[in-house]
Amino acid sequence: MTRTRAQAATSLIPFVLVCLQLQIPTVALGPVLLTVQQETGLDGVAAGALTSIPVLCFAILTPVASRIVGAIGVTRALTAASLAVGLGVVLRSLGPVPTLFAGSVLLGSAVAVVNIAIPTLVTRRYRHRALLMNGIQTASTNIGSALSAAVSAPLVALLGWQLGLAIWSATSFLAAVVWWVSTRGERVAAAAAVVVTAAEEVAGDVVHDGVDGVVRDGVGRGGRTTASGPSALRLPIAWVLGLTFAMHGMCYFAMSSWLPTLLQERSGLTADAAGVCVSVFMALGIAGPLLLPVAMRVRGVSLALLMTVLTAGWLVCMVLLLTAPDLWLAALLVGGLAQGATFTMIVTFGVHVARDEHHSRGIQTVLQTVGFAGAALGPVLIGGVRDTTGSWTTALAVLVGVATALVALGLTASALLRAHDRALPVAEHA
Structure with missing residues (x-):
């Protein structure tokens, strides 16, 4: 190194x-x-x-x-x-x-x-x-x-x-x-900027960015010009990403809570074996996100394509668990890689379409508020269906439906991302 x-x-x-x-x-x-x-x-x-x-x-x-x-x-x-x-x-x-x-x-x-x-x-x-x-x-x-x-x-x-x-x-x-x-150096620089800004405010040519300092002459700290445009609340992709996160979160938290019980009751694994499988599922959530930058180096691969593949991975995982209990290992491999990487893609989409850090914060607020509200329902919903019906078939069918909605929302988010990129000036693509 x-x-x-x-x-x-x-x-x-x-x-x-x-x-x-x-x-x-x-x-x-x-x-x-x-x-x-x-x-x-x-x-x-x-x-x-x-x-x-x-x-x-x-x-x-x-x-x-x-x-x-x-x-x-x-x-x-x-x-x-x-x-x-x-x-x-x-x-x-x-x-x-x-x-x-x-x-x-x-x-x-x-x-x-x-x-x-x-x-x-x-x-x-x-x-x-x-x-x-x-x-x-x-x-x-x-x-x-x-x-x-x-x-x-x-x-x-x-x-x-x-x-x-x-x-x-x-x-x-x-x-x-x-x-x-x-971050000491950053704080010292910010303190120095306050002194300069005090003089500039007298001249009336400085505006605050509301995030971590000031924007002088319309230019942010990173040298990016602060652009005007619709707020995050009026941005369709922010809400679509929030719903995508909600469906992903429902799948993830349901699997995190119920996977050991599911593998024991439906696939016949022992408690110890089910515990090992859950560990593998979680470990793949470490590998998946780190593989994304590698995948982006492949010709023809884009953020939109990766989002589509990853959300489809969740659907494949749920369909296999529902229709082929003996293929639980394949389901966990696909779902494990998808679970961490899908979250990474959702957050990255939000960063990608943001004009600046203030706008990014607004997008993440919409995304996470909607997303975590839906995610919190996952374990309760699946546990309730399991208790009511007495079997995993209906509960897994519900998760297949959730994963299907996730794929549809992922496709919608990808289409909105492509439209966003096409609308950017040529200089912004550079």
Whole structure:
């Protein structure tokens, strides 16, 4: 590795650490939920609500999170939110039931801020490498999920549930410190810009961008001219991407919650074998996003084509599970590669069509509010259908329907993306 590449890799460490923490607090609770129930006296409904709180926070509080990012800037937002995630994990681990729920709300709200801040950051710093950076984000998040899922139960067995869960706060506190230190130069530059801006405001030739500083003479920090145009709320592709995310999220969260039970009851696997299969499914969610930049180097491959292929992968996965239970391994291979990569593509589409980081934040707000609201329904819907009918056939048929809608929405988003690119001036394509 050359010195330049080594420096580039090192510069990614703060970004990776911030992304790594996103799902750790939520996933770490799952394997030890029964222990927490027994120690705190929670019933099944309350325990289920506890695990659902973070996703509900993503859906409900994303508009608020977007305003926070706009008010204090991406750099400060990521630092503060990472600290808040860590504090939420600690609060959740104190023991009393009220702090269990209060901590879950705090960490869920903080992660909602990070979810908005990261695509905004990618738009500003890495716009021409958005697919790679969004892939690194998804892969890092999935690594954190896999790590916490594997280690959480042994930690709780060794340390007790309170300390065993609280120890995960270290990942968020570390991310906050490393990120804050790594962005010192940016904060110093921003402080200097305030002094210059004070003089320029007297002349009346400066406007604020509402994100992380100022825009002088209509030119943003990255040298991009801030263009006028419809807001994110009036952009059809933002809503289509939100619905695409909702269908993808329903498939993903349903599989995450019910896959072990499904494989045991429908395909005849043992509990241990089903657990290994779930680990493989999650691990493929790490590989899929990182393969996307490689695929884009192939002649004729475009973002629109990849979106179509990946959403079709979800459909193939669900159809195989419904019609050919013995082909569960093929279903998991296809679905595993699709699940992480599809999320990466959805976020990248949002970055691609954004005029600037302010517009990107608006698009991500629409996308994630709609997406997480739909995603939260996945486990409840499939579990309810399974309990009502007493078999997996109808539940899987519902997922086939959801995946079919996902393909249709993916095709629509791809068509809108192509129309967007055709409408751009030639200079914007360069």
